[in-house]
Amino acid sequence: MTLTAKRDEVLRSNDIIRKEAFIMERKKERLARELDKKKADVKKVETEMNALRHHIAVANSKLHEDREAQTQMTKDNVLLQNEFVHLLKDAEIRRSTLKTKSRRWRTKKSAYPAHSPPRMNSP
Numbered sequence: 001m002t003l004t005a006k007r008d009e010v011l012r013s014n015d016i017i018r019k020e021a022f023i024m025e026r027k028k029e030r031l032a033r034e035l036d037k038k039k040a041d042v043k044k045v046e047t048e049m050n051a052l053r054h055h056i057a058v059a060n061s062k063l064h065e066d067r068e069a070q071t072q073m074t075k076d077n078v079l080l081q082n083e084f085v086h087l088l089k090d091a092e093i094r095r096s097t098l099k100t101k102s103r104r105w106r107t108k109k110s111a112y113p114a115h116s117p118p119r120m121n122s123p
Helices: 003-111
Strands: none
Touching: none
């Protein structure tokens, strides 16, 4: 092999290596862009997840408040029902007492003859 042939072979080899290096550099740049895009996508998803967590926390808080309010209203309703039943029983007892008193009064009234109003003497 002559020096010129050897030199041509080295030049071709260098050219191939340069082309491979160029291709690898482009590939590296493309991968770097893809990585940046993936990082941006991950950040966007994390941001959306945080927003969703916040919305869920707010919804859970409202749900908890609503359940507490419902429980309190149920308790209040039971208390009001019990009070109403108590008042109805008291009213029934009072009605029964008044009815008994009324019967006694009528019985006493019918036992006495009707009185005529007293007459006044004329002068």
